[in-house]
Amino acid sequence: MYTKEVLAHFTNPKNMGKMKNPDGVGDVGNLRCGDIMKLYIKVKNDKIKDIKFETLGCAAAIATSSMITDLAKGKTLVEAKKISNKDVAVALKGLPSAKMHCSNLAADALANAIENYQKKKNKNGK
Amino acid sequence: MTANSRIYLDHSATTPLDPKALRKMQPYFTEKFGNPASIHTYGQEALKAVDEAREAVAEFLDATNSEIFFTSGATEANNMVLRGTMEKRIEEGNHFITSKIEHPSILETARSLEKDGFMASYLPVDKEGRVSKESVQKAITKKTVLVSIMYANNEVGAIQPIKEIGKLIRKENKKRLKEGLPEIYFHVDAVQGINFLDCSVKRLRCHLLSLSGHKFYGPKGIGVLYKQEGVALKAQATGGHQERNVRAGTSNVPGIIGLAEALKIANKNREKSSAKVFELKKYLIQKIKDQIPNIKVNSPESDNKGLPNIANISFPGAEGESILLKLDFAGIAVSTGSACSSTSLEPSHVLLAQRLTFKEAHSSVRFSLGKHNTKKEINYLMKHLPKIIEDLRKMSPIK
Numbered sequence: 001m002y003t004k005e006v007l008a009h010f011t012n013p014k015n016m017g018k019m020k021n022p023d024g025v026g027d028v029g030n031l032r033c034g035d036i037m038k039l040y041i042k043v044k045n046d047k048i049k050d051i052k053f054e055t056l057g058c059a060a061a062i063a064t065s066s067m068i069t070d071l072a073k074g075k076t077l078v079e080a081k082k083i084s085n086k087d088v089a090v091a092l093k094g095l096p097s098a099k100m101h102c103s104n105l106a107a108d109a110l111a112n113a114i115e116n117y118q119k120k121k122n123k124n125g126k
Numbered sequence: 127m128t129a130n131s132r133i134y135l136d137h138s139a140t141t142p143l144d145p146k147a148l149r150k151m152q153p154y155f156t157e158k159f160g161n162p163a164s165i166h167t168y169g170q171e172a173l174k175a176v177d178e179a180r181e182a183v184a185e186f187l188d189a190t191n192s193e194i195f196f197t198s199g200a201t202e203a204n205n206m207v208l209r210g211t212m213e214k215r216i217e218e219g220n221h222f223i224t225s226k227i228e229h230p231s232i233l234e235t236a237r238s239l240e241k242d243g244f245m246a247s248y249l250p251v252d253k254e255g256r257v258s259k260e261s262v263q264k265a266i267t268k269k270t271v272l273v274s275i276m277y278a279n280n281e282v283g284a285i286q287p288i289k290e291i292g293k294l295i296r297k298e299n300k301k302r303l304k305e306g307l308p309e310i311y312f313h314v315d316a317v318q319g320i321n322f323l324d325c326s327v328k329r330l331r332c333h334l335l336s337l338s339g340h341k342f343y344g345p346k347g348i349g350v351l352y353k354q355e356g357v358a359l360k361a362q363a364t365g366g367h368q369e370r371n372v373r374a375g376t377s378n379v380p381g382i383i384g385l386a387e388a389l390k391i392a393n394k395n396r397e398k399s400s401a402k403v404f405e406l407k408k409y410l411i412q413k414i415k416d417q418i419p420n421i422k423v424n425s426p427e428s429d430n431k432g433l434p435n436i437a438n439i440s441f442p443g444a445e446g447e448s449i450l451l452k453l454d455f456a457g458i459a460v461s462t463g464s465a466c467s468s469t470s471l472e473p474s475h476v477l478l479a480q481r482l483t484f485k486e487a488h489s490s491v492r493f494s495l496g497k498h499n500t501k502k503e504i505n506y507l508m509k510h511l512p513k514i515i516e517d518l519r520k521m522s523p524i525k
Protein backbone atom coordinates (compact mmCIF):
# COMPACT_ATOMS: atom_id res chain seq x y z
CA MET A 1 0.00 0.00 0.00
CA TYR A 2 2.95 2.36 0.59
CA THR A 3 5.57 3.35 -1.99
CA LYS A 4 9.24 2.48 -1.55
CA GLU A 5 9.93 6.16 -0.80
CA VAL A 6 7.38 6.25 2.02
CA LEU A 7 8.79 3.08 3.55
CA ALA A 8 12.36 4.39 3.25
CA HIS A 9 11.51 7.63 5.10
CA PHE A 10 9.46 5.70 7.65
CA THR A 11 12.35 3.32 8.33
CA ASN A 12 15.09 5.94 8.34
CA PRO A 13 13.47 9.29 9.03
CA LYS A 14 15.58 12.38 8.36
CA ASN A 15 15.93 15.22 10.86
CA MET A 16 14.12 13.41 13.61
CA GLY A 17 14.26 14.57 17.22
CA LYS A 18 13.94 17.56 19.49
CA MET A 19 15.77 20.84 18.86
CA LYS A 20 17.36 22.96 21.55
CA ASN A 21 16.47 26.67 21.43
CA PRO A 22 14.52 26.64 18.17
CA ASP A 23 13.59 29.96 16.52
CA GLY A 24 10.13 28.69 15.65
CA VAL A 25 7.95 25.74 16.66
CA GLY A 26 4.97 24.34 14.83
CA ASP A 27 2.65 22.18 16.88
CA VAL A 28 -0.27 20.53 15.13
CA GLY A 29 -2.65 17.69 15.84
CA ASN A 30 -4.81 15.70 13.53
CA LEU A 31 -8.38 15.81 14.70
CA ARG A 32 -9.34 12.91 12.50
CA CYS A 33 -7.12 10.16 13.77
CA GLY A 34 -5.30 11.53 16.80
CA ASP A 35 -1.82 12.01 15.39
CA ILE A 36 0.40 14.84 16.54
CA MET A 37 3.45 16.49 15.10
CA LYS A 38 5.94 19.04 16.30
CA LEU A 39 8.30 20.84 13.93
CA TYR A 40 11.25 22.97 15.02
CA ILE A 41 13.16 25.47 12.85
CA LYS A 42 16.32 27.50 13.16
CA VAL A 43 16.41 30.55 10.89
CA LYS A 44 19.36 32.54 9.65
CA ASN A 45 19.17 35.32 7.02
CA ASP A 46 15.54 34.40 6.36
CA LYS A 47 16.59 30.87 5.46
CA ILE A 48 15.77 27.63 7.23
CA LYS A 49 19.17 26.65 8.52
CA ASP A 50 18.08 23.63 10.53
CA ILE A 51 14.85 21.75 10.97
CA LYS A 52 13.69 18.85 13.11
CA PHE A 53 10.49 16.97 13.73
CA GLU A 54 8.78 14.77 16.30
CA THR A 55 5.72 12.80 15.26
CA LEU A 56 3.32 10.36 16.83
CA GLY A 57 1.42 8.75 14.00
CA CYS A 58 1.23 6.28 11.18
CA ALA A 59 3.91 5.46 8.64
CA ALA A 60 2.53 8.11 6.27
CA ALA A 61 2.65 10.76 9.01
CA ILE A 62 6.24 9.88 9.85
CA ALA A 63 7.32 9.73 6.21
CA THR A 64 5.67 13.07 5.33
CA SER A 65 7.26 14.65 8.41
CA SER A 66 10.65 13.41 7.32
CA MET A 67 10.14 14.44 3.71
CA ILE A 68 8.97 17.95 4.49
CA THR A 69 12.03 18.61 6.63
CA ASP A 70 14.14 17.45 3.71
CA LEU A 71 12.27 19.72 1.30
CA ALA A 72 12.35 22.76 3.58
CA LYS A 73 15.95 22.62 4.74
CA GLY A 74 18.01 25.42 3.17
CA LYS A 75 15.00 27.14 1.60
CA THR A 76 14.07 30.78 2.26
CA LEU A 77 11.03 31.28 4.45
CA VAL A 78 9.07 32.53 1.44
CA GLU A 79 9.93 29.40 -0.53
CA ALA A 80 9.34 27.05 2.40
CA LYS A 81 5.92 28.52 3.07
CA LYS A 82 4.89 27.50 -0.43
CA ILE A 83 5.56 23.80 0.15
CA SER A 84 2.14 22.20 0.01
CA ASN A 85 0.88 18.84 1.14
CA LYS A 86 0.72 17.84 -2.54
CA ASP A 87 4.42 18.61 -2.98
CA VAL A 88 5.20 16.28 -0.10
CA ALA A 89 2.98 13.53 -1.48
CA VAL A 90 4.54 13.87 -4.94
CA ALA A 91 8.06 13.74 -3.49
CA LEU A 92 7.06 10.48 -1.80
CA LYS A 93 5.78 9.13 -5.16
CA GLY A 94 2.23 9.17 -3.87
CA LEU A 95 0.25 8.27 -0.78
CA PRO A 96 -2.80 5.99 -0.44
CA SER A 97 -5.90 8.18 -0.73
CA ALA A 98 -6.93 7.43 2.86
CA LYS A 99 -3.55 8.81 3.93
CA MET A 100 -3.54 12.15 2.10
CA HIS A 101 -4.67 13.90 5.26
CA CYS A 102 -1.42 12.89 6.97
CA SER A 103 0.46 15.10 4.52
CA ASN A 104 -1.71 18.06 5.56
CA LEU A 105 -0.33 17.58 9.02
CA ALA A 106 3.24 18.05 7.81
CA ALA A 107 2.45 21.08 5.65
CA ASP A 108 0.46 22.68 8.47
CA ALA A 109 3.25 22.08 10.96
CA LEU A 110 5.79 23.80 8.72
CA ALA A 111 3.53 26.81 8.07
CA ASN A 112 2.83 26.93 11.77
CA ALA A 113 6.53 26.92 12.68
CA ILE A 114 7.30 29.75 10.23
CA GLU A 115 4.40 31.79 11.57
CA ASN A 116 5.57 31.19 15.11
CA TYR A 117 9.04 32.42 14.16
CA GLN A 118 7.71 35.56 12.46
CA LYS A 119 5.43 36.40 15.38
CA LYS A 120 8.31 36.09 17.83
CA LYS A 121 10.49 38.25 15.59
CA ASN A 122 7.89 41.02 15.33
CA LYS A 123 7.36 40.96 19.06
CA ASN A 124 11.04 41.36 19.69
CA GLY A 125 10.96 44.29 17.28
CA LYS A 126 13.89 42.99 15.28
CA MET B 127 14.91 -18.34 13.45
CA THR B 128 16.11 -17.80 9.89
CA ALA B 129 15.94 -14.33 8.43
CA ASN B 130 13.33 -15.16 5.83
CA SER B 131 10.96 -17.22 7.94
CA ARG B 132 7.79 -15.40 8.86
CA ILE B 133 5.81 -15.54 12.08
CA TYR B 134 2.03 -15.37 12.00
CA LEU B 135 0.35 -13.92 15.09
CA ASP B 136 -2.93 -12.88 13.48
CA HIS B 137 -5.10 -16.00 13.82
CA SER B 138 -8.21 -13.98 14.69
CA ALA B 139 -8.07 -12.55 11.17
CA THR B 140 -7.72 -15.92 9.50
CA THR B 141 -5.96 -19.26 9.85
CA PRO B 142 -4.10 -21.49 7.38
CA LEU B 143 -6.08 -24.38 5.92
CA ASP B 144 -5.37 -27.69 7.64
CA PRO B 145 -3.60 -30.00 5.13
CA LYS B 146 -5.94 -32.83 6.03
CA ALA B 147 -8.96 -30.66 5.24
CA LEU B 148 -7.33 -29.67 1.94
CA ARG B 149 -6.84 -33.32 0.97
CA LYS B 150 -10.50 -34.05 1.67
CA MET B 151 -11.56 -31.07 -0.45
CA GLN B 152 -9.42 -31.74 -3.50
CA PRO B 153 -11.51 -34.42 -5.27
CA TYR B 154 -14.57 -32.17 -5.08
CA PHE B 155 -12.92 -29.57 -7.31
CA THR B 156 -12.09 -32.07 -10.02
CA GLU B 157 -13.42 -35.60 -10.46
CA LYS B 158 -16.31 -35.28 -7.97
CA PHE B 159 -17.42 -31.90 -9.24
CA GLY B 160 -21.16 -32.65 -9.41
CA ASN B 161 -23.89 -30.25 -8.32
CA PRO B 162 -25.60 -31.75 -5.26
CA ALA B 163 -28.93 -30.55 -6.64
CA SER B 164 -28.56 -32.85 -9.66
CA ILE B 165 -30.30 -36.22 -9.74
CA HIS B 166 -27.61 -38.13 -11.65
CA THR B 167 -24.70 -39.99 -10.11
CA TYR B 168 -22.34 -36.99 -10.22
CA GLY B 169 -24.86 -34.97 -8.28
CA GLN B 170 -25.68 -37.71 -5.81
CA GLU B 171 -22.02 -38.30 -5.09
CA ALA B 172 -21.62 -34.61 -4.14
CA LEU B 173 -24.89 -34.61 -2.20
CA LYS B 174 -23.77 -37.56 -0.12
CA ALA B 175 -20.59 -35.72 0.83
CA VAL B 176 -22.52 -32.57 1.69
CA ASP B 177 -24.95 -34.59 3.80
CA GLU B 178 -22.10 -36.17 5.70
CA ALA B 179 -20.54 -32.76 6.29
CA ARG B 180 -23.88 -31.44 7.51
CA GLU B 181 -24.08 -34.33 9.90
CA ALA B 182 -20.61 -33.58 11.28
CA VAL B 183 -21.51 -29.91 11.82
CA ALA B 184 -24.78 -30.90 13.48
CA GLU B 185 -22.95 -33.25 15.78
CA PHE B 186 -20.43 -30.56 16.73
CA LEU B 187 -23.21 -28.10 17.56
CA ASP B 188 -25.41 -30.68 19.31
CA ALA B 189 -28.13 -30.02 16.71
CA THR B 190 -29.93 -31.96 13.98
CA ASN B 191 -29.04 -32.01 10.27
CA SER B 192 -32.09 -30.05 9.28
CA GLU B 193 -31.00 -27.18 11.49
CA ILE B 194 -27.70 -26.62 9.63
CA PHE B 195 -27.51 -24.19 6.71
CA PHE B 196 -24.32 -23.56 4.74
CA THR B 197 -23.58 -19.96 3.81
CA SER B 198 -20.71 -18.02 2.24
CA GLY B 199 -19.36 -17.16 5.68
CA ALA B 200 -20.33 -15.65 8.98
CA THR B 201 -20.98 -12.25 7.44
CA GLU B 202 -23.78 -13.74 5.37
CA ALA B 203 -25.08 -15.82 8.28
CA ASN B 204 -25.17 -12.72 10.50
CA ASN B 205 -27.00 -10.74 7.82
CA MET B 206 -29.51 -13.58 7.41
CA VAL B 207 -30.20 -13.60 11.14
CA LEU B 208 -30.69 -9.88 11.65
CA ARG B 209 -32.51 -9.01 8.48
CA GLY B 210 -34.21 -12.36 8.06
CA THR B 211 -35.78 -12.58 11.51
CA MET B 212 -36.60 -8.89 11.92
CA GLU B 213 -38.25 -8.63 8.53
CA LYS B 214 -40.13 -11.87 9.01
CA ARG B 215 -41.50 -10.89 12.40
CA ILE B 216 -42.27 -7.24 11.84
CA GLU B 217 -45.89 -7.78 12.89
CA GLU B 218 -44.80 -9.23 16.23
CA GLY B 219 -42.17 -6.69 17.26
CA ASN B 220 -39.65 -4.26 15.85
CA HIS B 221 -36.97 -4.18 18.54
CA PHE B 222 -33.71 -6.07 18.81
CA ILE B 223 -30.82 -6.02 21.24
CA THR B 224 -27.14 -6.37 20.43
CA SER B 225 -23.88 -5.03 21.87
CA LYS B 226 -21.44 -2.24 21.08
CA ILE B 227 -18.58 -4.68 20.47
CA GLU B 228 -20.08 -6.89 17.75
CA HIS B 229 -18.37 -7.58 14.45
CA PRO B 230 -19.21 -5.07 11.67
CA SER B 231 -21.34 -7.74 9.96
CA ILE B 232 -23.74 -7.34 12.89
CA LEU B 233 -23.29 -3.63 13.63
CA GLU B 234 -23.55 -2.36 10.07
CA THR B 235 -26.57 -4.56 9.45
CA ALA B 236 -28.16 -3.28 12.66
CA ARG B 237 -27.65 0.33 11.57
CA SER B 238 -29.11 -0.41 8.21
CA LEU B 239 -32.16 -1.98 9.89
CA GLU B 240 -32.53 1.14 12.03
CA LYS B 241 -32.69 3.18 8.84
CA ASP B 242 -35.50 0.90 7.72
CA GLY B 243 -37.43 1.79 10.88
CA PHE B 244 -36.46 -1.00 13.27
CA MET B 245 -35.38 -0.18 16.84
CA ALA B 246 -32.01 -1.32 18.18
CA SER B 247 -30.37 -1.31 21.61
CA TYR B 248 -26.58 -1.52 21.76
CA LEU B 249 -25.45 -2.86 25.12
CA PRO B 250 -22.34 -1.43 26.75
CA VAL B 251 -19.44 -3.52 28.07
CA ASP B 252 -17.28 -3.30 31.18
CA LYS B 253 -13.55 -2.53 31.23
CA GLU B 254 -12.77 -6.11 30.24
CA GLY B 255 -15.09 -5.95 27.26
CA ARG B 256 -17.93 -8.01 28.70
CA VAL B 257 -21.68 -7.53 28.40
CA SER B 258 -23.71 -8.14 31.56
CA LYS B 259 -26.76 -10.37 31.80
CA GLU B 260 -28.49 -7.60 33.76
CA SER B 261 -28.12 -5.13 30.88
CA VAL B 262 -29.80 -7.64 28.56
CA GLN B 263 -32.67 -7.98 31.02
CA LYS B 264 -33.07 -4.21 31.29
CA ALA B 265 -33.08 -3.66 27.54
CA ILE B 266 -35.92 -6.13 26.86
CA THR B 267 -39.22 -4.51 25.90
CA LYS B 268 -42.59 -5.85 24.80
CA LYS B 269 -41.47 -5.32 21.22
CA THR B 270 -38.19 -7.24 21.53
CA VAL B 271 -37.93 -10.21 19.19
CA LEU B 272 -34.17 -10.80 18.91
CA VAL B 273 -31.04 -10.66 21.05
CA SER B 274 -27.72 -11.07 19.21
CA ILE B 275 -24.51 -11.30 21.25
CA MET B 276 -21.15 -12.65 20.13
CA TYR B 277 -19.58 -15.60 21.97
CA ALA B 278 -16.14 -14.02 22.17
CA ASN B 279 -14.91 -10.75 20.82
CA ASN B 280 -12.50 -10.84 17.89
CA GLU B 281 -10.38 -7.84 18.93
CA VAL B 282 -9.77 -8.42 22.64
CA GLY B 283 -11.06 -11.97 23.12
CA ALA B 284 -13.55 -11.13 25.88
CA ILE B 285 -15.86 -14.12 26.38
CA GLN B 286 -19.50 -13.13 26.83
CA PRO B 287 -21.79 -14.77 29.41
CA ILE B 288 -23.73 -16.60 26.70
CA LYS B 289 -25.03 -19.46 28.85
CA GLU B 290 -26.39 -17.02 31.43
CA ILE B 291 -28.00 -14.84 28.78
CA GLY B 292 -29.46 -17.98 27.18
CA LYS B 293 -30.97 -19.01 30.49
CA LEU B 294 -32.39 -15.56 31.08
CA ILE B 295 -34.01 -15.45 27.65
CA ARG B 296 -35.50 -18.90 28.08
CA LYS B 297 -37.06 -17.81 31.39
CA GLU B 298 -38.26 -14.58 29.84
CA ASN B 299 -39.83 -16.46 26.94
CA LYS B 300 -41.83 -18.69 29.31
CA LYS B 301 -43.29 -15.55 30.90
CA ARG B 302 -43.92 -13.91 27.55
CA LEU B 303 -45.79 -16.95 26.28
CA LYS B 304 -48.30 -16.58 29.14
CA GLU B 305 -48.56 -12.83 28.59
CA GLY B 306 -49.08 -13.22 24.87
CA LEU B 307 -45.85 -11.37 24.06
CA PRO B 308 -43.62 -12.35 21.11
CA GLU B 309 -40.88 -14.90 21.68
CA ILE B 310 -37.33 -13.55 21.82
CA TYR B 311 -34.82 -15.33 19.59
CA PHE B 312 -31.27 -15.58 20.86
CA HIS B 313 -28.48 -15.46 18.29
CA VAL B 314 -24.80 -16.12 19.00
CA ASP B 315 -21.98 -15.10 16.64
CA ALA B 316 -19.68 -17.95 17.66
CA VAL B 317 -16.97 -17.30 15.06
CA GLN B 318 -14.11 -16.74 17.51
CA GLY B 319 -15.23 -19.40 19.97
CA ILE B 320 -15.13 -22.53 17.81
CA ASN B 321 -11.50 -23.46 18.54
CA PHE B 322 -11.77 -23.08 22.29
CA LEU B 323 -15.30 -22.99 23.72
CA ASP B 324 -18.23 -25.31 24.28
CA CYS B 325 -20.50 -24.79 21.28
CA SER B 326 -23.44 -27.02 22.16
CA VAL B 327 -26.52 -25.02 21.16
CA LYS B 328 -28.44 -26.92 23.82
CA ARG B 329 -26.16 -25.71 26.57
CA LEU B 330 -25.95 -22.20 25.12
CA ARG B 331 -29.74 -22.18 24.78
CA CYS B 332 -29.58 -20.22 21.54
CA HIS B 333 -32.00 -20.27 18.61
CA LEU B 334 -29.44 -19.18 16.05
CA LEU B 335 -25.66 -19.40 15.75
CA SER B 336 -23.10 -18.33 13.12
CA LEU B 337 -19.66 -19.71 12.39
CA SER B 338 -17.00 -19.28 9.74
CA GLY B 339 -14.66 -21.90 8.25
CA HIS B 340 -11.48 -19.87 7.94
CA LYS B 341 -11.17 -19.12 11.65
CA PHE B 342 -10.61 -22.77 12.58
CA TYR B 343 -8.18 -23.93 9.88
CA GLY B 344 -10.94 -24.48 7.34
CA PRO B 345 -11.35 -22.75 3.97
CA LYS B 346 -12.44 -19.15 3.36
CA GLY B 347 -15.82 -18.25 1.88
CA ILE B 348 -17.80 -20.89 3.75
CA GLY B 349 -19.81 -20.62 6.93
CA VAL B 350 -22.74 -22.04 8.78
CA LEU B 351 -25.99 -20.74 10.15
CA TYR B 352 -27.57 -22.93 12.79
CA LYS B 353 -31.30 -22.25 12.94
CA GLN B 354 -33.37 -24.12 15.46
CA GLU B 355 -36.33 -26.02 14.05
CA GLY B 356 -39.33 -23.72 13.81
CA VAL B 357 -37.43 -20.42 14.01
CA ALA B 358 -38.95 -18.06 11.45
CA LEU B 359 -36.58 -16.36 9.04
CA LYS B 360 -37.13 -14.63 5.71
CA ALA B 361 -34.66 -15.79 3.06
CA GLN B 362 -32.34 -13.01 1.90
CA ALA B 363 -30.81 -14.73 -1.12
CA THR B 364 -33.78 -15.99 -3.12
CA GLY B 365 -33.50 -18.33 -6.08
CA GLY B 366 -33.22 -22.08 -6.18
CA HIS B 367 -34.36 -24.45 -3.47
CA GLN B 368 -30.93 -25.09 -1.99
CA GLU B 369 -30.57 -25.22 1.78
CA ARG B 370 -34.29 -25.86 2.15
CA ASN B 371 -35.27 -22.44 0.75
CA VAL B 372 -33.40 -20.57 3.45
CA ARG B 373 -30.34 -19.79 1.35
CA ALA B 374 -30.48 -20.06 -2.43
CA GLY B 375 -27.35 -20.64 -4.51
CA THR B 376 -25.37 -23.66 -5.68
CA SER B 377 -23.58 -25.24 -2.74
CA ASN B 378 -19.85 -24.61 -2.30
CA VAL B 379 -19.16 -28.34 -2.11
CA PRO B 380 -15.36 -28.30 -1.55
CA GLY B 381 -15.81 -25.53 1.03
CA ILE B 382 -18.46 -27.49 2.88
CA ILE B 383 -16.27 -30.62 2.95
CA GLY B 384 -13.26 -28.62 4.14
CA LEU B 385 -15.24 -26.83 6.84
CA ALA B 386 -16.61 -30.09 8.25
CA GLU B 387 -13.18 -31.73 8.30
CA ALA B 388 -11.57 -28.72 10.00
CA LEU B 389 -14.37 -28.67 12.55
CA LYS B 390 -13.76 -32.33 13.41
CA ILE B 391 -10.06 -31.63 13.89
CA ALA B 392 -10.75 -28.53 16.00
CA ASN B 393 -13.13 -30.48 18.19
CA LYS B 394 -10.69 -33.32 18.70
CA ASN B 395 -7.81 -31.01 19.65
CA ARG B 396 -9.79 -28.43 21.56
CA GLU B 397 -8.49 -29.02 25.06
CA LYS B 398 -4.92 -29.64 24.11
CA SER B 399 -4.63 -26.68 21.78
CA SER B 400 -6.46 -24.35 24.21
CA ALA B 401 -4.05 -25.21 26.99
CA LYS B 402 -1.06 -24.81 24.71
CA VAL B 403 -1.96 -21.39 23.33
CA PHE B 404 -3.00 -20.16 26.76
CA GLU B 405 0.46 -21.00 28.13
CA LEU B 406 2.02 -19.10 25.22
CA LYS B 407 -0.28 -16.13 25.72
CA LYS B 408 0.61 -15.89 29.40
CA TYR B 409 4.29 -16.16 28.48
CA LEU B 410 3.95 -13.37 25.91
CA ILE B 411 2.10 -11.02 28.27
CA GLN B 412 4.63 -11.62 31.03
CA LYS B 413 7.56 -10.93 28.70
CA ILE B 414 5.96 -7.70 27.52
CA LYS B 415 5.25 -6.60 31.09
CA ASP B 416 8.84 -7.37 32.05
CA GLN B 417 10.54 -5.76 29.12
CA ILE B 418 8.42 -2.80 28.04
CA PRO B 419 7.42 0.00 30.43
CA ASN B 420 4.02 1.69 30.47
CA ILE B 421 1.82 -0.82 28.68
CA LYS B 422 -1.83 -1.73 29.11
CA VAL B 423 -3.35 -5.18 28.62
CA ASN B 424 -6.79 -4.77 27.05
CA SER B 425 -7.74 -8.47 27.05
CA PRO B 426 -9.08 -10.31 30.07
CA GLU B 427 -6.15 -12.30 31.42
CA SER B 428 -8.04 -15.14 33.09
CA ASP B 429 -9.08 -17.97 30.79
CA ASN B 430 -12.70 -18.02 31.88
CA LYS B 431 -13.14 -14.37 30.81
CA GLY B 432 -10.90 -14.20 27.78
CA LEU B 433 -10.04 -16.42 24.82
CA PRO B 434 -6.79 -18.31 25.44
CA ASN B 435 -5.22 -16.97 22.25
CA ILE B 436 -5.80 -13.19 22.09
CA ALA B 437 -3.56 -10.64 23.79
CA ASN B 438 -4.56 -7.09 22.93
CA ILE B 439 -2.04 -4.64 24.34
CA SER B 440 -1.58 -0.86 24.19
CA PHE B 441 1.81 0.82 23.99
CA PRO B 442 0.91 4.49 24.59
CA GLY B 443 3.29 6.89 22.84
CA ALA B 444 3.65 4.64 19.79
CA GLU B 445 1.04 4.36 17.04
CA GLY B 446 -0.42 0.96 16.12
CA GLU B 447 0.04 1.02 12.38
CA SER B 448 3.67 2.03 12.76
CA ILE B 449 4.23 -0.82 15.21
CA LEU B 450 2.49 -3.24 12.85
CA LEU B 451 4.65 -2.22 9.88
CA LYS B 452 7.90 -2.38 11.82
CA LEU B 453 6.97 -5.85 13.07
CA ASP B 454 6.11 -6.80 9.51
CA PHE B 455 9.57 -5.70 8.37
CA ALA B 456 10.89 -8.16 10.96
CA GLY B 457 8.65 -10.86 9.50
CA ILE B 458 5.99 -10.81 12.22
CA ALA B 459 2.27 -10.40 11.41
CA VAL B 460 -0.11 -8.76 13.93
CA SER B 461 -3.05 -6.35 13.72
CA THR B 462 -4.02 -3.06 15.36
CA GLY B 463 -7.07 -1.10 16.52
CA SER B 464 -5.48 2.24 15.68
CA ALA B 465 -7.53 4.85 13.86
CA CYS B 466 -4.71 5.25 11.36
CA SER B 467 -5.16 1.72 10.06
CA SER B 468 -8.91 1.90 9.56
CA THR B 469 -10.36 3.41 6.42
CA SER B 470 -12.86 5.35 8.51
CA LEU B 471 -10.03 6.81 10.63
CA GLU B 472 -11.98 5.84 13.71
CA PRO B 473 -10.19 3.84 16.38
CA SER B 474 -11.54 0.40 17.25
CA HIS B 475 -15.17 0.59 18.39
CA VAL B 476 -14.44 -2.29 20.76
CA LEU B 477 -11.62 -0.52 22.59
CA LEU B 478 -13.63 2.69 22.80
CA ALA B 479 -16.58 0.72 24.22
CA GLN B 480 -14.18 -0.59 26.87
CA ARG B 481 -13.52 3.07 27.64
CA LEU B 482 -9.92 3.09 26.61
CA THR B 483 -8.63 6.60 25.97
CA PHE B 484 -8.09 7.64 22.40
CA LYS B 485 -4.36 7.49 23.02
CA GLU B 486 -4.57 3.91 24.29
CA ALA B 487 -6.68 2.74 21.35
CA HIS B 488 -4.28 4.51 19.00
CA SER B 489 -1.41 2.38 20.28
CA SER B 490 -3.13 -0.99 20.49
CA VAL B 491 -1.77 -4.18 18.98
CA ARG B 492 -3.59 -7.51 18.78
CA PHE B 493 -1.49 -10.65 19.02
CA SER B 494 -3.68 -13.65 18.21
CA LEU B 495 -1.98 -17.00 18.59
CA GLY B 496 -2.63 -20.27 16.81
CA LYS B 497 -1.97 -23.93 17.36
CA HIS B 498 1.33 -23.88 15.47
CA ASN B 499 2.96 -20.98 17.31
CA THR B 500 5.93 -21.78 19.53
CA LYS B 501 7.81 -20.27 22.44
CA LYS B 502 10.74 -19.75 20.11
CA GLU B 503 8.58 -17.52 17.95
CA ILE B 504 7.51 -15.46 20.97
CA ASN B 505 11.16 -15.09 21.92
CA TYR B 506 11.89 -13.88 18.39
CA LEU B 507 9.05 -11.35 18.67
CA MET B 508 10.49 -10.13 21.96
CA LYS B 509 13.87 -9.61 20.33
CA HIS B 510 12.27 -6.91 18.18
CA LEU B 511 9.25 -5.48 19.97
CA PRO B 512 10.94 -3.59 22.86
CA LYS B 513 13.26 -1.76 20.46
CA ILE B 514 10.41 -0.92 18.07
CA ILE B 515 8.34 0.59 20.87
CA GLU B 516 11.33 2.46 22.24
CA ASP B 517 12.21 3.93 18.83
CA LEU B 518 8.66 5.05 18.10
CA ARG B 519 8.29 6.57 21.55
CA LYS B 520 11.53 8.49 20.99
CA MET B 521 10.05 9.93 17.83
CA SER B 522 6.90 11.14 19.55
CA PRO B 523 6.49 14.78 20.69
CA ILE B 524 4.75 13.69 23.89
CA LYS B 525 6.96 11.64 26.12
Ligand SMILES: Cc1ncc(COP(=O)(O)O)c(C=O)c1O
Nearest residue numbers: 199200201229280315317318338
Ligand atom coordinates in the same frame (compact mmCIF):
# COMPACT_ATOMS: atom_id res chain seq x y z
C1 LIG C 1 -16.73 -12.28 15.38
C2 LIG C 1 -16.78 -12.35 13.89
N1 LIG C 1 -17.96 -12.40 13.26
C3 LIG C 1 -18.04 -12.47 11.92
C4 LIG C 1 -16.92 -12.53 11.13
C5 LIG C 1 -17.08 -12.59 9.63
O1 LIG C 1 -16.80 -13.85 9.12
P1 LIG C 1 -16.57 -14.11 7.58
O2 LIG C 1 -15.14 -13.73 7.32
O3 LIG C 1 -16.80 -15.56 7.39
O4 LIG C 1 -17.53 -13.30 6.82
C6 LIG C 1 -15.66 -12.49 11.75
C7 LIG C 1 -14.40 -12.55 10.97
O5 LIG C 1 -13.98 -11.70 10.27
C8 LIG C 1 -15.59 -12.40 13.15
O6 LIG C 1 -14.41 -12.34 13.78
Ligand code: FES
Nearest residue numbers: 033035058102466
Ligand atom coordinates in the same frame (compact mmCIF):
# COMPACT_ATOMS: atom_id res chain seq x y z
S1 FES D 1 -1.67 10.31 10.66
FE1 FES D 1 -3.22 8.87 11.24
S2 FES D 1 -3.63 7.99 9.40
FE2 FES D 1 -1.77 8.97 9.11
